[in-house]
Amino acid sequence: MSALRFEWRLLSRSRWAMAALLLLLALSTVAVVSGLREVQRQQDTIARVAELQREELARQAPKLTRNGDAGTVGYYAFLGTWDEPTPAAFLALGLRDATPYVLRVRALALQTQLHEGETYNPELALAGRFDLAFVAVYLLPLFLIALLYDLVSSERQSGRLATLLALPGAGRALWLRRAGLRAGLAALCVLLPVLAGGVVSGMPVAALAAVMLALLAYIACWTGLALLVGLRGGSSVANATALMGGWALLTLVLPTLGGAVLSRAVPVQQGVDLMLAQRQAVHGAWDISREDTLARFYQSHPQWQHTAPLPAGFHWKWYYAFQQLGDERVAPQVAAYRAALLARQQATEGLGFALPGVGLQAVLHRVAGTDLLAQLAYQDAITAFHRRLRHQLYPYLFEERKFEAADFARLPRFEPPAPAVDIPLAPLAALAAVAALLLGLAARAAGRVARDRRC
Structure with a gap:
């Protein structure tokens, strides 16, 4: 202990060493405070959007249910979803800077709604956050x-x-x-x-x-x-x-080279490509006969095949049928897209076994819940919520039941997944x-x- 005390006396006489330590302490403190403020800002945004959502739905309810038309409700009623930051998110904000943590969805084709938030200016996210x-x-x-x-x-x-x-x-x-x-x-x-x-x-x-x-x-x-x-x-x-x-x-050269190699070894299409593919499938349905569209819809949803035939002119059940088919059309591409993302994530974690900086980032982002796995979990929660919304509206659409104010009040509410402590033991x-x-x-x-x- 006396030897260590002597070393401390020697070190404390070095002004540059003490200045370096104080600067490191200041930078770490600023980074933590900045992260906490950003997390608080995101929580305030989520709370504000939720309140605005309640007010908007309250105003829309009389108007959308006036004619008892469930199709109108599904088309115009946007329902909010959100991704609550974890208590550790202040450490590493990760993908929360580049992907939406609040997203409003309606009962139309889902993939377009999921990925249209990716159309941001990449230069704004280039510098990243000081966390x-x-x-x-x-x-x-x-x-x-x-x-x-x-x-x-x-x-x-x-x-x-x-x-x-x-x-x-x-x-x-x-x-x-x-x-x-x-x-x-x-x-x-x-x-x-x-x-x-x-x-x-x-x-x-x-x-x-x-x-x-x-x-x-x-x-x-x-x-x-x-x-x-x-x-x-x-x-x-x-x-x-x-x-x-x-x-x-x-910290710079090898991680960059490793990322470039992984990008070529595990190619991943952009989510925007899925959005465009689904839009093409949905828009193309206007040129297909309504009967053919419903016949294909009934193959995957046989519970509605014995409902009344389509009347002349536009009908909401045909419209929602080809919206659903648009999701089913790109389902193989969505599965391949997610598989490629997970493969690249696994390869990146493998790169972290050799590069300590990459390994530390993997640990911090996983514990903070701001990595790719957390983003995919949020998309899964949105998908499950969207499925509940469709299943609640379909009986009114296909059985032509009247959709009243009480039914509007029973529209599903998004429930974010409970946060869980996930510690990446391997990295x-x-x-x-x-x-x-x-x-x-x-x-x-x-x-x-x-x-x-x-x-």
Whole structure:
């Protein structure tokens, strides 16, 4: 304990080291506060939209049910759905920045409604959000490099290394103690804001513990790598150059190349393509005879095949039949689209086994519920709600029953899935394994430096 206290006294005299730690603490705090404010803004938006939805439906009810026509209700009544942010969403906003978390749907073809929200300006999402995931993945390694790159070289260049190694307790323990103190202080600068944010947002203990472990493992990865480079005997400039090159390679170049390779290996069509395919199928139904359309509809919905034949002119049951057929027409494409997305997600997680930054992002986004799996779960909830809406309207459409105000009040209400704590054990274990490997190699390197300098 006295040796560690002595190391702290030495470190506290370094103005640049203390300034770096304070800056890291400030950046982490700003990132957490920014994430909490964004989550609160999204929650306020959801609450405001829900209130506007209730007011709109209350105004529409007398008008839409005046003639007792269920088709009119299904066409004009937009019903709200929403994706509540999880308590951990402030850590990594992920896809919530690029995909809608509030979506109003009606009883028409679904895929068009699901994917028309993807038509945003990509330049607006290019910079991303300043959240804790950004600070941890990209900025935290730079601070660790600044604190550790000259651990040995500064002592050698000042002429103190031989004297330092001659003191009692010098050797591997000395370098590990110094590195551990610096890395531990950097960890506190990141973990304390995360802990405070987790308490404020009400994060489950298991989720908070998983995030803490992931961050500690990532810090251990970069601490081990910085020690491996800093203890090999090079100058401070050479060490800093090598570590900055490693940072650029591990956080920028390799993830970008890996993403490009995955994009070519696992091609995924855009959701907009599904929207266009469904629109073509729906619009093409106007050129097909109404009887043929209903015959195809009755093949997948035989419970309505014995209803009254179509009268002359327009009829809502024919209109909703070809809307339903539009969904069924693109169902194979939707299944292939989702399968490709999941395959690419799995491949990306595999990339995270070798690249600690990708692995940390995978853990943070999964715990935060802002990754692809969370977005697909929201789409599944919308699909189930849309199915309930159709099933409630179809008896009125096909049996030509009158749709009254009481029926309007019984329209289904969206129920978002209950949030569950999902901890990605495989990426977390891989991150811990890489950290253990790098720390083990760094400990061996520390011992060799001590022996070489005593010869």
